[in-house]
Amino acid sequence: MAGQVAPEGIYNEEGSVDASFLSHIANAIAEGDTETLLRDVSHLHQSEIGDLLEALQPEQRRDLVNLMGATFDFTALTEVDDSIRRDIVEAMPNEQIAQAVQQLDSDDAVYILEDLDPADQNEILAQLPFTERVRLRRSLSYPEETAGRRMQTEFVAVPPFWTVGQTIDYMREARELPDSFAQIFVIDPTFRLVGTVDLDRILRTQRAVKIEEIMRETRHAIPATMDQEEAAQIFEQYDLLSAAVVDENERLVGVLTIDDVVDVITQEAEEDLMRLGGVGDEELSDSVLATSRSRVPWLLINLVTAFFAASIISLFDHTIETVVALAVLMPIVAGMGGNAGSQTMTVTVRALATGSLGLHNASRVIRREIGVGLINGVIFAALIGTVAGVWFQSPTIGGIIACAMVVNMFTAALAGILIPMLLDRFGADPAVASAVFLTTVTDVVGFFAFLGLATWWFGLL
Amino acid sequence: MAGQVAPEGIYNEEGSVDASFLSHIANAIAEGDTETLLRDVSHLHQSEIGDLLEALQPEQRRDLVNLMGATFDFTALTEVDDSIRRDIVEAMPNEQIAQAVQQLDSDDAVYILEDLDPADQNEILAQLPFTERVRLRRSLSYPEETAGRRMQTEFVAVPPFWTVGQTIDYMREARELPDSFAQIFVIDPTFRLVGTVDLDRILRTQRAVKIEEIMRETRHAIPATMDQEEAAQIFEQYDLLSAAVVDENERLVGVLTIDDVVDVITQEAEEDLMRLGGVGDEELSDSVLATSRSRVPWLLINLVTAFFAASIISLFDHTIETVVALAVLMPIVAGMGGNAGSQTMTVTVRALATGSLGLHNASRVIRREIGVGLINGVIFAALIGTVAGVWFQSPTIGGIIACAMVVNMFTAALAGILIPMLLDRFGADPAVASAVFLTTVTDVVGFFAFLGLATWWFGLL
Known part of the structure; x- marks a missing residue:
């Protein structure tokens, strides 16, 4: 096969x-x-x-x-x-x-x-x-x-008063047809678009019928200046095979076809994935130096936030010196917050990209994420608290890490949904910057909650 | 507009x-x-x-x-x-x-x-x-x-000896045509597929011409048992609008159309992105409990690896007690390794999903990633070493963190490309499991290299 x-x-x-x-x-x-x-x-x-x-x-x-x-x-x-x-x-x-x-x-x-x-x-x-x-x-x-x-500027356009027979005869004789096409366009004398006819409709209609009787009014003409991603969403939503592209006077200037749109869809999905992973437009064939150069900016930004998180830890160096178990456990609090937050963030970024998260459901989705954050926060607080308490034979340490976990998982859920939504609202691409902001929040809150609680509890203030 | x-x-x-x-x-x-x-x-x-x-x-x-x-x-x-x-x-x-x-x-x-x-x-x-x-x-x-x-089981199929005229007349009279179609199929008396004709070709051909003269031999018939993702890749590669689906005897049983394929492409790209972010098939309309339940397994797996990384830190608790600056800086080493590794991993997972990473270019891409890891490792080692050395007024600490950074960035690059490739080779989905393994590697190696080097240098063994 x-x-x-x-x-x-x-x-x-x-x-x-x-x-x-x-x-x-x-x-x-x-x-x-x-x-x-x-x-x-x-x-x-x-x-x-x-x-x-x-x-x-x-x-x-x-x-x-x-x-x-x-x-x-x-x-x-x-x-x-x-x-x-x-x-x-x-x-x-x-x-x-x-x-x-x-x-x-x-x-x-x-x-x-x-x-x-x-x-x-x-x-x-x-x-x-x-x-x-x-x-x-x-x-x-x-x-x-x-x-x-x-767009492709080769297309077939006929006037509305032609018959199906005339149209077929024209296509049999015309030399300058596009290589392949799935629909023809109907235009007025000024080249303004009035409708479209799919080829299968022409084939199943008697020769004497006029084109205007079988054409569909064009609901989905695409302005030439429209962003290709927006055009692709219209194709996806209305299952189009091709769509007319019109200029600012609604005159037909070209046709956008599904094969180009498939490329756009693949490319945009890839962009989101790559940006979430902290890589830009790089390609597998890029050289070592080009790749290295394109990845440095993302690492630099992360470095700044890493030092910021480290400076939070350094506030508590006296506490760590006294209770060294805290140094062992603190990456768990920060890391689990980061993981939970990036689950929420991934869902949010994707929902924003596909347009399925909007004002009408924002408050419901935010409430859902907060609920999930609290439930999973409590589950993992209990789990981590128990393991840590047994490991260091200290119920106090278990209690402190459990409290810090609830705080950080809740914060992570909130940050995971609000950061991408705010970036989107202010016109930034949520896929690019969300991860950095999120990690900063979950690291800082994770370290601060855990070490802060411990400092207060052990009276080391 | x-x-x-x-x-x-x-x-x-x-x-x-x-x-x-x-x-x-x-x-x-x-x-x-x-x-x-x-x-x-x-x-x-x-x-x-x-x-x-x-x-x-x-x-x-x-x-x-x-x-x-x-x-x-x-x-x-x-x-x-x-x-x-x-x-x-x-x-x-x-x-x-x-x-x-x-x-x-x-x-x-x-x-x-x-x-x-x-x-x-x-x-x-x-x-x-x-x-x-x-x-x-x-x-x-x-x-x-x-x-x-x-597949859609409604389609138009005609014998090869029909003329274009006969075919058009048949379509004008037949009542049971599909709602819309972009090509017709040519079959032999046993329903075996012999070719396809695009509708635009029929429309530009004279009535007397036989279908077999204008049909294209079918190169891309899709076996009914083929995975939809594989079928979608064939559509993408050959810019198809529709393709015949055949059973195990190569008899025509249906047609797969581009609008369904667009859904498959979107869905598969989404799956990769969601899996990399540690979320499964959840939907925005899922309830709090359903969402919470579906996210717990991923967090659990991460928890196990987080405790594993913590146990590495605990090997060096004596060192941390002595030089508390190490506790402040150790998340930077692990975190930067994680970021660099996930850049490599994202590119690798995507390249594997689109089939652009194979045996013919694997060794070149691996060498490239190692090169990038070393170059960026040296750049960030210098940077972090300097900042850490100045911050704690200790060239020794600067030197130790710099060495640990080079080791971890190099390891991260290697793990970022080899983990997804190995998972793929053993038939697992690289998007699902790569991130956990990668974080484990970069955390463990990051903590071990940094704290181990420090322990050795300060003579605290």
């Missing part, structure tokens, strides 16, 4: 590029054996060529593109890590890029052009036919990560 | 259900005002009704479904949290469920039926027409989270 999925077998059992296929291609590249490359690479799917490029060495990638020339499928470049694409494109002469761009759908062409510096961009655009140049310039004029940047 | 997206305005600025709309509907429910509900609810999109249901109280949800009766759009139940769906469906008599199920596409029907206990399932299935019953039973016979469970 597996054979059906990738009959050419460029992948091994684990889904990565097969080692023997890889060395076969590497040999062909080394020997300049264009014939083998044409036979074994050009029929692959763009994403397979993308995986192949990622598996090759940087030098080999550039040679492969050069050797294959015009037969290379440049859409493959939309499937590789940004740094790899930039590396390949920068090694290509502008003329070759211009030729490549002409093979591509406009959304893929923009993907490649947007990385280049303005001078190269202009030189390449100048070599393109007029219509294409105008379309690409328009896409590039919209800010990054907007619907206008991601 | 925003008005275009939700012209009925059930949402407020923030994208959650508008409070005044909500109380308007709540009133209508309280007064049993069916007319208002029909006017203001029945035209909403299924996902909007879903959001409305989630915003209402449990009692109101059940009343709404009862009051609207047959005019209620049951696809809305596929858009709400599992616990809410179960709550609503369990309150409905089996006859009403049977009627509802008949309105639905088979994939949505399965979604509702799979939650019910077998006795209810059988009673409901018995009330359905023969063909529908057989189809739903087949879908339900595949394990959860497989392509067979998620």
Whole structure:
């Protein structure tokens, strides 16, 4: 069965590029054996060529593109890590890029052009036919990560008074149709969008019926300046396959398709996960130095908060000297608070990202988290208190750590939900900064509650 | 512009259900005002009704479904949290469920039926027409989270020798077409799949052309028993809109569509994020007790490791008594190791989930992480050593903490990449368990290196 999925077998059992296929291609590249490359690479799917490029060495990638020339499928470049694409494109002469761009759908062409510096961009655009140049310039004029940047400017649009028969005849004859499409758009003479028709509706309707009778009014036209994440949420909510993109005068300028939206969804989910883990936009292909540099800022911020927490401990150095068991137990109080808080924070960050946490349910969710914090606080206070009391043969120490646990688990729950919500309210990305603030709170409160209670109890004030 | 997206305005600025709309509907429910509900609810999109249901109280949800009766759009139940769906469906008599199920596409029907206990399932299935019953039973016979469970059993299939004209005429006359579709399938007389044709290809081809001339051979047929996550990866890789699902004899049994796949992708990305944060399948609508219960196991596991780390500290209680500055500084060493390790772990877990980390690049990525760990280790060792040395006016303490930092950051990098890779290799989900193991390693090594070095240096062995 597996054979059906990738009959050419460029992948091994684990889904990565097969080692023997890889060395076969590497040999062909080394020997300049264009014939083998044409036979074994050009029929692959763009994403397979993308995986192949990622598996090759940087030098080999550039040679492969050069050797294959015009037969290379440049859409493959939309499937590789940004740094790899930039590396390949920068090694290509502008003329070759211009030729490549002409093979591509406009959304893929923009993907490649947007990385280049303005001078190269202009030189390449100048070599393109007029219509294409105008379309690409328009896409590039919209800010990054907007619907206008991601849209495809090739689409089929017909007037509402055409019949189904006329529309089918037009599609049979027209030369400049997009490579593939799932719906056609209905526009008025000024290019203003009036509706959409799914292809299956056209196919099941008699030829004499007018398009306006079977079109649906467009409820989900996407403004070109809309953020791609917001556009993706509309696709998800309304199960769209494609959606019209309109300019500020509601004129149809392009179409956003589900395959681009799937990329956006994956990318945004990945961003949240990476940010919660304290890593930025890094890619697996980044160098040691680039990776190291991109991770230092996060560690630096954490270092500052770590010293802050340490300074709380140092307030109580006299207490620790007297009762050294406190030093042994204090990381447990802080750590368990951190774990409980990050459970709450993870749920909150995800709920904010998917839009399922809003004003209408905020107070209920906050109350729930406080309830969970108190219940789990009491459970773990009892548990930790007992173990610590037995370990150090001191009911007092058990009691102190139990009280500190309840305080810290309650604080952790509150901080875990309020920090991301406040960050979101003030327009910051909750995934980026929540974890630092949360750890600071649970460390500081954990150390302070535990050591403070002990100092007071043992009369060491 | 925003008005275009939700012209009925059930949402407020923030994208959650508008409070005044909500109380308007709540009133209508309280007064049993069916007319208002029909006017203001029945035209909403299924996902909007879903959001409305989630915003209402449990009692109101059940009343709404009862009051609207047959005019209620049951696809809305596929858009709400599992616990809410179960709550609503369990309150409905089996006859009403049977009627509802008949309105639905088979994939949505399965979604509702799979939650019910077998006795209810059988009673409901018995009330359905023969063909529908057989189809739903087949879908339900595949394990959860497989392509067979998620597929839609309504599709259009034609023989290869039909012409485009015949196919279009068939679609114009057939009554039992799916609600919407983007491609048709080509089958032989034994229902074995031979190819697919996208609708746009049919529309741009002359009537006399045979289907077999324009069909594409199916490279991406999905076995019904394939895990839904694997199926989603095929959709992502090959930018599919829909794919044929085949049984063990390669006979066409259904079609998997991109909208279901988008749900799978979102869900799987969410699972990874939630698991890394130590939370399971919980939903925002879960009760306090259910949430508390589901979070306890993770906290328990962390507690065990926290006591293990504490026992390492207790080995050195004599040293801490003598040099209390060590108690103040030791959380910094452990914490920074934890942060650096979780950066590496996050990248690794994500790369494993997307299949971009495999045997072909494992050794390169491991070497990169070790490099990053050493470089950042040295940077932060210098920084922390200096600050700690100045703070406690002791170059010795600065030197000790610096050495311990290098050791722990290096260990953290190694553990951050090797733990998820090993878990993956042994068939465990790296997202679930990596964090616990990692924290254990960075805490234990952090405390041991720092306190051990200090003990040795100050001659307190």
